[in-house]
Amino acid sequence: MGSNVAAPIVDVPMQVRTEPILVARPQVGGMWRRAVWRAVLVPLAVLxxxxxxxxxxxxxxxxxxxxxxxxxxxxxxxxxxxxxxxxxxxxxxxxxxxxxxxxxxxxxxxxxxxxxxxxxxxxxxxxxxxxxxxxxxxxxxxxxxxxxPGPMFRRPPSxxxxxxxxxxxxxxxxxxxxxxxxxxxxxxxxxxxxxxxxxxxxxxxxxxxxxxxxxxxxxxxxxxxxxxxxxxxxxxxxxxxxxxxxxxxxxxxxxxxxxxxxxxxxxxxxxxxxxxxxxxxxxxxxxxxxxxxxxxxxxxxxxxxxxxxxxxxxxxxxxxxxxxxxxxxxxxxxxxxxxxxxxxxxxxxxxxxxxxxxxxxxxxxxxxxxxxxxxxxxxxxxxxxxxxxxxxxxxxxxxxxxxxxxxxxxxxxxxxxxxxxxxxxxxxxxxxxxxxxxxxxxxxxxxxxxxxxxxxxxxxxxNTPAARLDDRLAQAMADFDPTPAGQSRRCELRDEFFAMFRSTPFSLRRFDQAFDTASEQRAGQPFCPTKR
Known part of the structure; x- marks a missing residue:
């Protein structure tokens, strides 16, 4: 005696346009590495x-x-x-x-x-x-x-x-x-x-x-x-x-x-x-x-x-x-x-x-x-x-x-x-x-x-005076000299900065805040101990 049994409904995944998955080949990884190296080296050359x-x-x-x-x-x-x-x-x-x-x-x-x-x-x-x-x-x-459209690293880059x-x-x-x-x-x-x-x-x-x-x-x-x-x-x-x-x-x-x-x-x-x-x-x-x-x-x-x-x-x-x-x-x-x-x-x-x-x-x-x-x-x-x-x-x-x-x-x-x-x-x-x-x-x-x-x-x-001063300040911090001679040179740099930016009090406050904080961390003393 036969019977009619409905086939179960299968939940079919959504169909998407794709491409065959490529078998990983040695040149695929090589192509990606070369593409990455170019993406790294070009910005470095320009900058x-x-x-x-x-x-x-x-x-x-x-x-x-x-x-x-x-x-x-x-x-x-x-x-x-x-x-x-x-x-x-x-x-x-x-x-x-x-x-x-x-x-x-x-x-x-x-x-x-x-x-x-x-x-x-x-x-x-x-x-x-x-x-x-x-x-x-x-x-x-x-x-x-x-x-x-498919697995990105299974094929060479575009x-x-x-x-x-x-x-x-x-x-x-x-x-x-x-x-x-x-x-x-x-x-x-x-x-x-x-x-x-x-x-x-x-x-x-x-x-x-x-x-x-x-x-x-x-x-x-x-x-x-x-x-x-x-x-x-x-x-x-x-x-x-x-x-x-x-x-x-x-x-x-x-x-x-x-x-x-x-x-x-x-x-x-x-x-x-x-x-x-x-x-x-x-x-x-x-x-x-x-x-x-x-x-x-x-x-x-x-x-x-x-x-x-x-x-x-x-x-x-x-x-x-x-x-x-x-x-x-x-x-x-x-x-x-x-x-x-x-x-x-x-x-x-x-x-x-x-x-x-x-x-x-x-x-x-x-x-x-x-x-x-x-x-x-x-x-x-x-x-x-x-x-x-x-x-x-x-x-x-x-x-x-x-x-x-x-x-x-x-x-x-x-x-x-x-x-x-x-x-x-x-x-x-x-x-x-x-x-x-x-x-x-x-x-x-x-x-x-x-x-x-x-x-x-x-x-x-x-070629601007401000940039030359900033470079000298950076060098003074890189070669921090805690001796009295070094303190004197840093105080001269501070005096030069204050003379250059005397019309902008905000910059003067930021200077002492920033350079004193870094100097205290690095050497346990202010950038210029004898501020005038």
Whole structure:
């Protein structure tokens, strides 16, 4: 006697567009190592001319102040930052995690100077260069995360990876004293790297992945932490949302409806739920306290008609040829694209360019829809960074003065995002290998020009009396002499500083605060025991 039994319904996983998993071959790991080495070496070559650039603005004091305070007790950074929150919030910014990172960077610079006996300004630039390398690697990570439909490290990196280090490196230009290459570079490069890394990780979350309950609280806290880092970190979740959406739809081929209920969407929802309450509460409090216009201009939001003219300029201000003009402005009348730095940078970058061109035939090709997805992600970050700059009164004045290409903190995100946009745009039409080879050569020349422009900027700054004094102060701390003769020399330096900056009492107070703290930590005595 027969019976009709219904077959059990099988829960079939969501189908996504993918590619065959490649068996790990020796050349796959080799290709990745070569791509990583290029991402490391190109920024170092471009930034090396400013390794001895004198500190400016707050850096003149913070390295010694934070180093002296936390050299023997690094954990003190956390309570020190928490105790300073109310004052900073009244001044118009809320960056507790960003300030912790800033203090750690200053402490690392101070330790490096202390251990190796080098001037603190050199140590600070070395740490900044490491942060620039981290940013370069984060850009590479996001590019490959978006482009690869399958396991990312089971195939060679894409041909985009051959271009990226050179165009990212060309963006590290000392385009004025407010440029992140010059001022707070370690902090803002790290912040931008965080944005790229968050977007990369979330974009790699499979649409069919389930969100485990035990991750809810950590994810809520992570979202709140992004809202408590700094203004650049605000970009992480918007960028991650766009990256997950375009990769899921156009690289993986997942329908919008399934994507909206998938694992990456649920992950982003929880992060946004942690981010928005902190962000909204902080911005409301800052808007209330800053309504009278007494807040710190560097982080104040200035809504005016100037935004309409500032925004378009900041969307292109990251372009290296524009920044070169800002870097060389006000220096010598001799041609800046010349000299030994030009030759050395050209040799190093040409060798790396040949290295990249030889790898092209073994790198993974990039489909047009994948390149378009990456271009959208990059364009979104360019617009976010440009909007941040356009809302600031100082940047509005920069644009009103027609100082095209001058760097500001937004450049730390728009320059690498613009680099990503250029590399993606080169793949919107199936490129020939010879065309990519020629483009690699052009971008290597751009990195050479950036290194040469950085050298001109350093020469211009070094010729100022303030920079020469800062260098001598750094050397006096590196070769700290506790004898009466050493005390006399340091007191002469202090007197020179006080005479130079007598019209700025704030700088005078910061000088004694910072250098006395570092001197007490290092030798148990004030910088100048016989202050006059």
């Amino acid at each position: 090396s001319p400013i390794v001895a650039l004198a500190p400016t603005a707050d850096h003149r004091f913070n390295i010694y102040w934070h180093g002296g305070l936390f050299r023997n007790d690094p954990l003190r950074i956390v309570p020190d930052t928490v105790s300073s929150l109310p004052g900073y919030l009244r001044a118009g910014n809320f960056r507790p995690f960003g300030r912790i990172v800033e203090k750690l960077i200053d402490l690392a610079s101070y330790l490096l100077a202390d251990v190796f006996g080098i001037p603190a300004n050199v140590a600070f630039r070395l740490v900044e260069m490491v942060c620039a390398v981290v940013l370069s690697l984060a850009v590479l990570l996001l590019a490959e995360s978006v482009l690869s 041909t985009v990876a051959a271009l990226l280090p050179f165009v990212v490196g060309a963006g590290f230009v000392a385009a004025g004293r407010a440029s992140p290459v010059v001022l707070f570079g370690g902090l803002y490069f790290t912040s931008s790297a965080l944005v790229f890394a968050v977007a990369a990780v979330i974009s790699r979350t499979r649409p069919d992945r389930r969100l485990r309950r035990r991750l809810l609280v950590p994810l809520l806290l992570a979202g709140a932490a992004l809202a408590s880092f700094n203004e650049i970190a605000y970009f992480a979740l918007p960028l991650a949302t766009v990256a997950a959406a375009v990769r899921g739809r156009y690289v993986l081929g997942v329908p919008w409806r399934r994507l909206a209920g998938g694992g990456s969407a649920k992950l982003l929802t929880v992060l946004w739920l942690g981010f928005l309450p902190v962000f909204v509460a902080v911005r409301v409090a800052i808007a209330r306290d800053c309504a009278a216009g007494a807040c710190y201009r560097g982080s104040d939001v200035h809504v005016s008609g100037a935004i309409a003219t500032t925004l378009p300029e900041r969307t292109v201000a990251w372009f290296p040829p524009l920044m070169w003009q800002s870097a060389v402005h006000g220096g010598s009348h001799r041609p800046w694209f010349a000299g030994m730095v030009l030759i050395l940078a050209l040799v190093v970058l040409a060798a790396l360019a040949v290295h990249a061109a030889r790898d092209l035939r073994r790198l993974s090709p990039v489909a047009r829809h994948a390149a378009a997805s990456l271009a959208v992600v990059a364009a979104v970050l360019v617009l976010l960074g440009a909007a941040l700059g356009a809302l600031n009164a100082d940047v509005q004045q920069i644009v009103a003065a027609h100082r095209w290409g001058q760097g500001w903190r937004d450049t730390a995100s728009t320059a690498p995002a613009g680099a990503l946009l250029i590399a993606a745009a080169a793949h919107l039409m199936p490129p020939k290998r010879w065309l990519l080879t020629g483009l690699i050569g052009v971008l290597a020349l751009g990195g050479t020009a950036s290194a040469t422009a950085n050298k001109r900027f350093r020469d211009t700054v070094t």
